[in-house]
Amino acid sequence: MKKLKRSARLVEMTQYLLFRPHSLIPLTTFAERYNSAKSSISEDLAIIKEVFEEEGLGELHTLAGAAGGVKFSPKVPKETSLKFIQNLCLQLQQPERILPGGYLYMSDIMGQPQYLNEIGKTFASAFAGRDIDVIMTVETKGIPLAYATATYMNLPVVVVRRDSRVTEGSAVSINYVSGSNKRIQTMSLARRALKEESKVLIIDDFMHVGGTIHGMMDLLAEFKATVQGVGVFMESCEVEEHLVDQYVSLARLYGVDSKTKQITVEPGNYFDAKKGES
Amino acid sequence: MKKLKRSARLVEMTQYLLFRPHSLIPLTTFAERYNSAKSSISEDLAIIKEVFEEEGLGELHTLAGAAGGVKFSPKVPKETSLKFIQNLCLQLQQPERILPGGYLYMSDIMGQPQYLNEIGKTFASAFAGRDIDVIMTVETKGIPLAYATATYMNLPVVVVRRDSRVTEGSAVSINYVSGSNKRIQTMSLARRALKEESKVLIIDDFMHVGGTIHGMMDLLAEFKATVQGVGVFMESCEVEEHLVDQYVSLARLYGVDSKTKQITVEPGNYFDAKKGES
Numbered sequence: 001m002k003k004l005k006r007s008a009r010l011v012e013m014t015q016y017l018l019f020r021p022h023s024l025i026p027l028t029t030f031a032e033r034y035n036s037a038k039s040s041i042s043e044d045l046a047i048i049k050e051v052f053e054e055e056g057l058g059e060l061h062t063l064a065g066a067a068g069g070v071k072f073s074p075k076v077p078k079e080t081s082l083k084f085i086q087n088l089c090l091q092l093q094q095p096e097r098i099l100p101g102g103y104l105y106m107s108d109i110m111g112q113p114q115y116l117n118e119i120g121k122t123f124a125s126a127f128a129g130r131d132i133d134v135i136m137t138v139e140t141k142g143i144p145l146a147y148a149t150a151t152y153m154n155l156p157v158v159v160v161r162r163d164s165r166v167t168e169g170s171a172v173s174i175n176y177v178s179g180s181n182k183r184i185q186t187m188s189l190a191r192r193a194l195k196e197e198s199k200v201l202i203i204d205d206f207m208h209v210g211g212t213i214h215g216m217m218d219l220l221a222e223f224k225a226t227v228q229g230v231g232v233f234m235e236s237c238e239v240e241e242h243l244v245d246q247y248v249s250l251a252r253l254y255g256v257d258s259k260t261k262q263i264t265v266e267p268g269n270y271f272d273a274k275k276g277e278s
Numbered sequence: 279m280k281k282l283k284r285s286a287r288l289v290e291m292t293q294y295l296l297f298r299p300h301s302l303i304p305l306t307t308f309a310e311r312y313n314s315a316k317s318s319i320s321e322d323l324a325i326i327k328e329v330f331e332e333e334g335l336g337e338l339h340t341l342a343g344a345a346g347g348v349k350f351s352p353k354v355p356k357e358t359s360l361k362f363i364q365n366l367c368l369q370l371q372q373p374e375r376i377l378p379g380g381y382l383y384m385s386d387i388m389g390q391p392q393y394l395n396e397i398g399k400t401f402a403s404a405f406a407g408r409d410i411d412v413i414m415t416v417e418t419k420g421i422p423l424a425y426a427t428a429t430y431m432n433l434p435v436v437v438v439r440r441d442s443r444v445t446e447g448s449a450v451s452i453n454y455v456s457g458s459n460k461r462i463q464t465m466s467l468a469r470r471a472l473k474e475e476s477k478v479l480i481i482d483d484f485m486h487v488g489g490t491i492h493g494m495m496d497l498l499a500e501f502k503a504t505v506q507g508v509g510v511f512m513e514s515c516e517v518e519e520h521l522v523d524q525y526v527s528l529a530r531l532y533g534v535d536s537k538t539k540q541i542t543v544e545p546g547n548y549f550d551a552k553k554g555e556s
Contacts, residue, residue: 010285011329014292051289103445111436113429140417144425151391158389167381
């Protein structure tokens with residue numbers, strides 16, 4: 001690449017880092033890429049670091065030494081996420097969202113990439129620092145959330161299927177009781193989809209009693225995997241007790257009253273004072 | 279915001295634009311944000327534009343006048359996409375990907391956010407300039423691709439369900455014949471998920487005969503929607519004729535031979551000389 005001026009180099013490095021979260025980039029990569037001295041690259045990184053931190057985009061870690069380099073960890077401040085979630089809560093309380101059976105319509109919100117990116121960034125911040133190999137979810141509505149989170153964490157995603165007609169070779173199936181309607185259901189994961197002893201972050205859109213997430217945990221035990229965290233976009237607070245006791249929620253549903261057309265949604269346990277996990 | 283130096287401003291504007299594709303941003307937004315003169319902002323944008331175009335990230339369009347501003351359209355050059363797809367084709371030809379029944383295992387590749395981003399960017403480039411309101415896909419494997427594309431096009435996604443137990447109010451269901459096994463199947467979409475007369479881009483992971491995509495088109499007709507484009511990651515070339523005749527494919531599967539362990543995958547019609555759609 002031709003020698004770039006500092007101004008062009010800053011633009012180039014900013015996009016390069018943003019698109020490669022959690023990847024260690026040796027300073028020599030930049031130095032060669034721009035035909036510049038390492039000292040200039042270090043000065044550029046200092047400018048980028050300051051803006052990223054001030055803007056709440058994330059952290060830029062510089063590792064010294066031969067194996068060193070720079071790594072961008074997306075991280076959004078809790079107050080920024082809270083403002084975003086409070087706005088979502090208002091939208092989720094619109095009476096026209098009430099569906100027959102007391103369900104809450106939120107597919108339109110989950111269909112907006114901009115919202116998903118914010119949610120993904122928030123989960124990535126909530127679980128930053130944990131040792132995770134892979135993100136797992138179950139079809140269908142958890143999938144976009146899992147991928148949005150995976151993008152910011154630079155991790156692969158595995159999707160558990162809700163039936164056993166998996167066309168991916170030998171699979172492990174388990175039965176579980178869906179909490180809301182007490183029906184016995186099946187979920188499956190292809191053997192080759194997950195390495196044994198993987199460290200897994202479970203992401204899903206909604207937790208009622210927690211039967212589905214509990215099922216995923218049982219399934220993971222079959223793969224000798226360990227659960228490093230559970231993140232749900234919304235938890236139902238209409239149940240007495242959840243089957244899962246360690247999780248991060250971004251929103252809480254207190255009730256959908258079909259009669260009075262009242263829906264109550266509030267920020268989740270991630271925003272509770274003192275603890276990010278309940 | 280405090281007055282920023284040009285160097286910091288460039289980093290800030292770069293990330294601001296990258297995270298807001300296809301959004302018109304008035305120059306006054308930047309001028310106020312950085313407490314800078316519009317002339318300085320224009321100079322900054324010229325630098326960013328040059329780097330974005332040289333790097334193959336996309337185009338920066340500046341619209342003059344009172345309603346003017348700047349808009350970033352992600353667009354990746356075809357040669358860059360081709361190199362990426364050629365690499366994927368090599369990976370997809372690994373003999374251990376052959377599944378019972380002659381299926382091809384590609385969930386691991388579809389589980390990598392980095393790959394999905396490249397695919398999404400490629401679809402966004404293939405369909406740039408078309409008038410599209412919404413991206414549609416069918417569960418399950420098309421979902422990550424649809425969202426990756428939607429992120430780069432700044433469009434919402436609707437997901438068609440493969441059954442009729444949709445808990446989202448009144449829904450439209452249609453029957454369709456899945457081409458590969460000739461079975462009659464059902465797909466549904468909630469009435470409220472899609473506005474009538476929407477302009478739709480269909481995205482899916484795999485097209486065999488095209489029965490599923492043809493089904494989606496039938497479903498769209500029920501919503502008086504128009505199909506503005508069809509994009510599939512991989513098309514099967516083992517069939518004599520597809521039920522859909524206008525589509526963009528990124529890869530072609532010529533055959534999975536369980537006996538000789540031979541898989542043949544080549545770049546799709548998007549990379550054909552002269553035409554991007556066949």
